[in-house]
Amino acid sequence: MEYKISKNKIQIFGKEDFSPEHILECGQIFSYEKAAGGHYVVFSTDKKAEIFETETGYEIVAENPTYFESFFDLQTDYAALKAGLLRYEILKEPIKFGHGIRILKQDLFETLISFIVSANNNIKRIQLILNRMREKFGTKMSGYYAFPTRKQLLAATEEDFSALGAGYRSKYLFKVLRHVNEDVLQDWQILSTKSLREKLISLAGVGPKVADCVLLFGFGRGDVFPVDTWIEKMYLRFYPAEKNLSREKIRFNLTDEFGLLSGYAQQYLFFFMRSGL
DNA sequence: TTCCAGGTGCATA
DNA sequence: TATGCACATGGA
Numbered sequence: 516m517e518y519k520i521s522k523n524k525i526q527i528f529g530k531e532d533f534s535p536e537h538i539l540e541c542g543q544i545f546s547y548e549k550a551a552g553g554h555y556v557v558f559s560t561d562k563k564a565e566i567f568e569t570e571t572g573y574e575i576v577a578e579n580p581t582y583f584e585s586f587f588d589l590q591t592d593y594a595a596l597k598a599g600l601l602r603y604e605i606l607k608e609p610i611k612f613g614h615g616i617r618i619l620k621q622d623l624f625e626t627l628i629s630f631i632v633s634a635n636n637n638i639k640r641i642q643l644i645l646n647r648m649r650e651k652f653g654t655k656m657s658g659y660y661a662f663p664t665r666k667q668l669l670a671a672t673e674e675d676f677s678a679l680g681a682g683y684r685s686k687y688l689f690k691v692l693r694h695v696n697e698d699v700l701q702d703w704q705i706l707s708t709k710s711l712r713e714k715l716i717s718l719a720g721v722g723p724k725v726a727d728c729v730l731l732f733g734f735g736r737g738d739v740f741p742v743d744t745w746i747e748k749m750y751l752r753f754y755p756a757e758k759n760l761s762r763e764k765i766r767f768n769l770t771d772e773f774g775l776l777s778g779y780a781q782q783y784l785f786f787f788m789r790s791g792l
Numbered sequence: 793t794t795c796c797a798g799g800t801g802c803a804t805a
Numbered sequence: 806t807a808t809g810c811a812c813a814t815g816g817a
Binding site (some may be wrong): 635636637639640643644677681683684685730761765782 | 808814
């Protein structure tokens with residue numbers, strides 16, 4: 516996909532491999548909104564990007580275009596990725612439906628905190644809780660709030676998180692903030708997916724599913740397949756012969772089948788299942 | 793009222 | 806190793 520970076524924007528040429536709606540509504544990110552004009556606004560750490568549709572594609576307007584070049588994974592050739600995925604029969608319809616999905620490369624700390632909140636929760640409420648967290652603890656920018664840093668969140672008590680609506684996950688947040696910081700997470704970049712996964716699962720409130728989401732949406736590891744309630748439904752639908760498998764077994768089978776493309780396959784299937792088709 | 797949502801931790805066998 | 810249950814919260 517062709518794109519061009521200038522001082523305060525990125526021009527995307529073509530719409531087939533970049534769909535703001537599909538990228539943002541496919542459940543990998545919670546901090547975005549649809550503005551009054553109909554365009555999307557995305558928030559990541561202390562940064563903001565606005566995405567406008569043009570005749571030939573899209574424009575990402577931001578103060579830090581190179582940050583969002585990486586964030587939107589623009590250097591990866593999704594046409595080639597999709598060509599690889601289309602070898603799988605069950606992905607044909609989901610890919611057609613979710614064309615233009617890209618896996619975001621999100622901030623590690625923000626992704627970890629966000630997906631701890633996501634456990635056994637629904638997307639609307641996750642967004643609500645995270646927005647409250649920004650407003651309560653994050654730095655005020657012009658017109659929005661930055662995602663709070665670890666240092667800012669260390670000031671929060673368990674009761675503070677409960678007041679945001681985090682429920683029983685409040686104690687997990689409180690604990691995790693005292694076990695990792697942004698630098699530790701960066702240091703983990705060099706680890707293999709397997710060791711990194713073990714590190715993440717050792718954290719409070721992080722099990723197999725949350726770890727896989729952080730691995731995929733933060734660390735950019737394509738060789739994981741997060742299994743949640745929607746993927747369980749998907750599995751029942753597309754592999755009806757295999758019933759009553761544990762999530763661990765489902766995860767094993769799917770990563771075995773899709774290998775390094777697991778994460779990408781997962782996003783198309785997740786988005787497709789949630790659409791109700 | 794019960795079920796469900798991008799599940800995890802913990803006790804038990 | 807695997808199974809079962811509790812856990813906050815709010816919308817359907």
